Amino acid sequence: MATDVIALLIPIFAVIGSFAVAILGIMQQSRKRELLHEERKFAMERGLPVPRDFEPRRNPVSAHKNAALVNRKVFVILFFIGWAFLQFFPEGDDAGKFIGAVCMLLSFAFLVISFFKYKMTPEEEKFYKSESDFGAPLNPVVK
Numbered sequence: 001m002a003t004d005v006i007a008l009l010i011p012i013f014a015v016i017g018s019f020a021v022a023i024l025g026i027m028q029q030s031r032k033r034e035l036l037h038e039e040r041k042f043a044m045e046r047g048l049p050v051p052r053d054f055e056p057r058r059n060p061v062s063a064h065k066n067a068a069l070v071n072r073k074v075f076v077i078l079f080f081i082g083w084a085f086l087q088f089f090p091e092g093d094d095a096g097k098f099i100g101a102v103c104m105l106l107s108f109a110f111l112v113i114s115f116f117k118y119k120m121t122p123e124e125e126k127f128y129k130s131e132s133d134f135g136a137p138l139n140p141v142v143k
Helices: 002-045 060-088 094-114 122-128
Strands: none
Touching: 060 094
């Protein structure tokens, strides 16, 4: 009896826990932005220089490298899911074989996409090579 209850509660707690983690992450990010907004507001009220944003702007080339790595990870995951569908479904089950083939084809699409390189436009190069540490131009001091 107790094992039946535990087996029933595990998926319930997993679903509720995943939503709770997502909601807590959103709440923390919101609180962080709220504090940054208050800091900027108080600086403007007192006539102090407005602090610049603390979130760095990503260089598109480095963002592309991260995206390429994610695409390769998706390739591996989809490839093995497709392989599992192809191997473990019986011969007469065409739906399982079809799903496996689609997963494998999609995985190769992700692999091909990961090899393309991103080239910045001259405007982007100028923007990301500006004087700021974070890639964005410094905020001017308003008097």
